[in-house]
Amino acid sequence: MGRMLSFSQPAVLALAVLATPQAVGAEGFPNDLAAREDAVALEPLAPWNLHFGENKCRLVRYFGTQDEPHMAMLEQAAPRAGFGLTLAGPEIRSFHRAPSIEVGMERDEPLQRRERFGSGDVEQVGKALIFPSYYIGPARAEGAPMAAGIDVKEAGTIDRIVLERRGRVLSFETGNMGQPIEALNICTSDLLNVWGLDPEQHKSYFPARWLNERAVVGRIQASYPREALNRGEQAVFRLRVIIEEDGSVSDCHLENSTEVDRLDSPACRSMMGAKFEPARTADGEAMRSFYATTVSYSIGS
Known part of the structure; x- marks a missing residue:
């Protein structure tokens, strides 16, 4: 059973058209744009609510009015620097079918253009934009250890x-x-802790490196279910594997982030044959760890 902290879980996203987002530079900072007279500002309806699940965590808040609620949701299926971002509500209709959108959060960083993203519907809320992998803060310096999780200072x-x-x-x-x-x-x-890994070791570590990514990804793409292809089904899954000290994969979990009735992803079957250079502690010792990524099935992506 998952643990819940002051949370009413939002409805599952229905049929989404998803792809990995791409960012290119754009002008304008979040606070400057929000201060414009013609900007639409959505004030909070309630505090942030956090859902502790067995295999994912969701941070949700509702905005706008009781008659026209909007939702912002941050979701993670593992402690990573990035997170899934979903924005939903009546005002999203103006952005829903756009080929590109400028998006920004950090007050000292300009908005970035996202040319590929997902769209869908949230029951009782409305149209949704789905960004499967959103990152804040600077990239990790090459050769430096990292901490599992989102940069709180940058947040x-x-x-x-x-x-x-x-x-x-x-x-x-x-x-x-x-x-x-x-x-x-x-x-x-x-x-x-739930996965049997050591949180202390993951406060400063070198993550596992996928050695045969191209071959495994090719098998996953090639085995897209033909029936789902014919129906035009498209979806996003959050995938997580446990990597042993020798670099082998001992467990795989696939979390469906969109509601797709018949699409059975073969990703985990392929991932059991993945080969990794194991994660290492800050002192260079091999350690048990995880690898997490997003699998997006999108026709024509």
Whole structure:
């Protein structure tokens, strides 16, 4: 059973068209755009709610009005620097079918153009934009150890989530995200305990490196279920494997982030043949760890 902390779980996303997002530079900072007179600002309806699941953590907040609620959801299936971001509600209709959207969070970073993203519907909320992998903060320096989880210091520079398209600005007025992200990190650290891994080791470590990624990904792509292809079914899955000290895969879990009735992903069957250079402690010792990624099935992607 998953543990719940002041949380009413949102409806599962229905049929989504998903692909890995690509970012290119754009002008404009979140706070400056949100201050425009014609910007639409969505104020919170309730506090952030955190769901402690067995294999994922969700941070959810509702915005707008009782008659026209909107939702922002951050989701992780493992303690990573990135997270899945879903924004939903009536105002999303203006962005739903756009070929590209400017998105930004950090007050000191300009919005970035996302040219490929997912779309769908959230029951009782409305149209949704789905960004399977959203990252904040600087990239990890080459050769330096990392800490599992989202950069809390960088999260402290976020006061809102801003979308812009053709001059139209929509702002989810989140408030400072430092404390909510810290709570999300606690939840994903708990996942490490559930999986039999050591959270202390993951506070400073060198992550596992996938050695035969191209071959395994090719098998996954080639085995897209033909029946699902014929029906045009498209979906996103969050995949996580446990990697032993010798680099072998001992367990695989696939979490379906969208509701697709008949699409049975072969990803885990293929991942059991994946080969990794094992994760290492800050002192260079091999350690049991995990590898997490997102599998997006999208026709024509």
